[in-house]
Amino acid sequence: MTLTDTQKEIIAKASKKDLNGWHYLLVQGDPYEIGFQHGYLLTDEFRDAIRVYTHMTLELYGMDYSFFVQEAVKLHKNKIPEEYLEEMQGMADGFTANGFETSLDDIIGWNDWMELTGYWWPQVAANYSNNPPQSPRGSHCSGFVATGSATRDGKPVIAHESFDDFWSGQYFNVCEEVHPTNGHAFKMQTVPGYIDSMTDFYVTDAGLGITKTTIAGFVGYDVNGMPEFIRAHKATQYANNINQWVKLVNEGNNGGYANIWLLCNINTGEIARYEQGLKHQELLESTDGFYYGCNACHNPRIRNLECVDNGYNDTRQQTGARRARFEQLLPEVSGTIDDSVAKKILADKYDPYLGYQCASSRNICAHYDVDSQYYADDPHGVWNVPFFPGGSCDGKCADATDIENLNMWGIFRRADGEPFDAKDFMKQHPEWNWQKGYLYDRSSQTWTLFD
Numbered sequence: 537m538t539l540t541d542t543q544k545e546i547i548a549k550a551s552k553k554d555l556n557g558w559h560y561l562l563v564q565g566d567p568y569e570i571g572f573q574h575g576y577l578l579t580d581e582f583r584d585a586i587r588v589y590t591h592m593t594l595e596l597y598g599m600d601y602s603f604f605v606q607e608a609v610k611l612h613k614n615k616i617p618e619e620y621l622e623e624m625q626g627m628a629d630g631f632t633a634n635g636f637e638t639s640l641d642d643i644i645g646w647n648d649w650m651e652l653t654g655y656w657w658p659q660v661a662a663n664y665s666n667n668p669p670q671s672p673r674g675s676h677c678s679g680f681v682a683t684g685s686a687t688r689d690g691k692p693v694i695a696h697e698s699f700d701d702f703w704s705g706q707y708f709n710v711c712e713e714v715h716p717t718n719g720h721a722f723k724m725q726t727v728p729g730y731i732d733s734m735t736d737f738y739v740t741d742a743g744l745g746i747t748k749t750t751i752a753g754f755v756g757y758d759v760n761g762m763p764e765f766i767r768a769h770k771a772t773q774y775a776n777n778i779n780q781w782v783k784l785v786n787e788g789n790n791g792g793y794a795n796i797w798l799l800c801n802i803n804t805g806e807i808a809r810y811e812q813g814l815k816h817q818e819l820l821e822s823t824d825g826f827y828y829g830c831n832a833c834h835n836p837r838i839r840n841l842e843c844v845d846n847g848y849n850d851t852r853q854q855t856g857a858r859r860a861r862f863e864q865l866l867p868e869v870s871g872t873i874d875d876s877v878a879k880k881i882l883a884d885k886y887d888p889y890l891g892y893q894c895a896s897s898r899n900i901c902a903h904y905d906v907d908s909q910y911y912a913d914d915p916h917g918v919w920n921v922p923f924f925p926g927g928s929c930d931g932k933c934a935d936a937t938d939i940e941n942l943n944m945w946g947i948f949r950r951a952d953g954e955p956f957d958a959k960d961f962m963k964q965h966p967e968w969n970w971q972k973g974y975l976y977d978r979s980s981q982t983w984t985l986f987d
Contacts, residue, residue: 932946
């Protein structure tokens with residue numbers, strides 16, 4: 537398709553560079569321009585992601601991918617602010633202009649996929665299924681934030697790694713720097729076709745660092761609320777401080793993609809942990825020490841009244857094990873935390889249940905694919921399946937200097953850099969052969985500074 541002169545001018549304001557497994561984008565302008573730039577530059581990656589998600593959605597849920605797109609449009613299209621509809625329309629037009637026909641509704645459905653499959657679907661699945669899921673089965677991410685006496689220079693450090701099925705996590709390799717006409721510039725890890733991070737790692741020119749881990753076993757969804765991908769985007773773009781960010785992300789809270797948010801402000805040295813349930817929330821702030829996230833919610837009201845099967849005290853489970861490890865490891869390294877130490881924490885493979893270094897599902901850097909799950913006896917626990925092809929997909933971190941310069945560090949594949957060979961894995965574990973053609977190799981990579 538031949539670009540118009542206007543489209544050429546829009547693209548000329550953006551750039552893309554491939555580096556160590558990442559697609560590094562710079563986009564800028566009004567919402568439509570930002571969306572068009574993203575779409576045009578990531579068309580091939582988006583096309584393949586839709587191919588894979590279409591297949592895997594049916595395999596995992598028994599419902600077509602298009603079903604969730606239609607429901608997303610019904611639930612949320614009329615609730616999305618015009619600014620973000622314009623960005624998504626620009627994204628759809630960018631994909632279309634580069635040869636992959638895409639509509640605004642397609643983009644809404646894609647951005648809503650994680651929330652609808654994980655949070656809305658468990659509430660309505662009994663209307664379609666004889667065996668509906670009891671709660672969200674996935675559990676995503678390890679992360680922490682530290683400041684004051686806990687860090688080497690007394691200033692904030694923030695770090696995070698995504699956990700997911702490898703077929704999904706293989707698309708978490710976009711680092712995008714966004715300079716919008718209105719609001720703050722920000723840099724984020726994201727996914728082709730997303731207008732927010734979804735994996736949720738941001739640094740902003742307001743001096744904020746933002747990340748999260750999901751709340752394991754969270755149950756609850758308000759169909760009248762605003763989807764998380766809109767709330768997180770708005771808060772990141774417009775908040776000047778931590779309290780403003782929390783206020784914005786809670787406006788229209790629908791319980792979707794319920795998170796343990798970790799934040800820092802380099803202007804004040806503050807850090808925060810904001811646990812956001814649907815009925816209950818808790819915000820803790822400090823200028824000294826650390827907070828961490830391991831998917832097990834700390835707040836007793838959210839944990840007991842809004843969650844099931846969170847594994848809080850069970851070191852056989854990945855949530856309880858990582859909580860135990862963070863409680864042990866962070867005090868040990870307190871006073872030394874900087875980018876280099878953050879990278880080592882994310883790569884940690886100590887197994888608290890076994891009591892020694894051992895790649896397993898119970899690591900901060902989770903390796904489900906090599907774990908027989910011999911010790912896990914809860915059939916409803918998170919990913920309690922032997923040799924599950926999932927776990928750590930990446931690593932990100934930033935110290936105060938990084939955030940001040942709108943920089944971040946990232947490693948794509950596992951946070952410890954270890955590779956994953958899909959062909960060898962399926963040869964050894966043929967029960968996963970049904971993912972052949974959709975599950976890709978994950979080669980070893982190095983840490984990259986996005987500056």
